[in-house]
Amino acid sequence: MGPIRVMLSDAGVTEQQWRVLRVLDENGPMDPTSIADQAVLLLPSLTRILQKLESKGLVTRIQSETDRRRQVVSVTPEGSALISANLEASIQIFDQLRMQMGEDRYDALLDLLSELNDLDI
């Protein structure tokens, strides 16, 4: 189990749940479609993840008033606490990986993966 997963496992969330929390933390309240896009998740996966996060009390969902098909997902104080308790360590772990691979190669990898993802083959 990689160090990230160990850390998150201790915190009680999975990698994908963590990713969703971070996206919300960085962008503020937003709708599932946008979250899925930024967290690189398909909507059916996100649906389940949001249900889990909601049952854990880490996020809340409210129906949009203007368009009742649409939701707005927000982080709860508990969710914020979990994020700030782990953000620093999470960043350090990825920085360490970046150093291990070499910054250039690490950045190149992210670029290439992003390019591949955009090709949507």
Add this chain to the structure above:
Amino acid sequence: MGPIRVMLSDAGVTEQQWRVLRVLDENGPMDPTSIADQAVLLLPSLTRILQKLESKGLVTRIQSETDRRRQVVSVTPEGSALISANLEASIQIFDQLRMQMGEDRYDALLDLLSELNDLDI
């Protein structure tokens, strides 16, 4: 659904099942641990995949005589037929992707992913 998945779906196998078949096709009969290593799959996943492939009649498993913990997995004639019926098209699809990304970038991506995998973070 990407073109590879479309093709394999028509053939009745998943990407992972296809990967296992190709590894066996290239190396001949081999044991699950080696297959898992070459196909980049964890053993529990491979166990289920081999069960599926066996139930489809695409591979057979026999217990090793010298070490009865160990198995030897082989492709059946039906498995070979499926491989030769799809190998050419499969290669073309990946060649096309390689061209779309540019050979250099495609090769670089494979290198970097392999490097990341070896770091086993």
Add this chain to the structure above:
DNA sequence: GGATACAGTTTAACATGTTAAGTTAATCTG
């Protein structure tokens, strides 16, 4: 204004990812 198409999510079903625990056979050690 009602049938119809479209948008945003959710459900369902099946396959794999991931970790821990279980099983059986081989090997090591005192």
Add this chain to the structure above:
DNA sequence: CAGATTAACTTAACATGTTAAACTGTATCC
């Protein structure tokens, strides 16, 4: 040689990936 350890898989349990279908509001268009 008996008991402990290791090896090779398998099972189990839970989470996500992936595709198709369903569901519920909104917008459209004759």
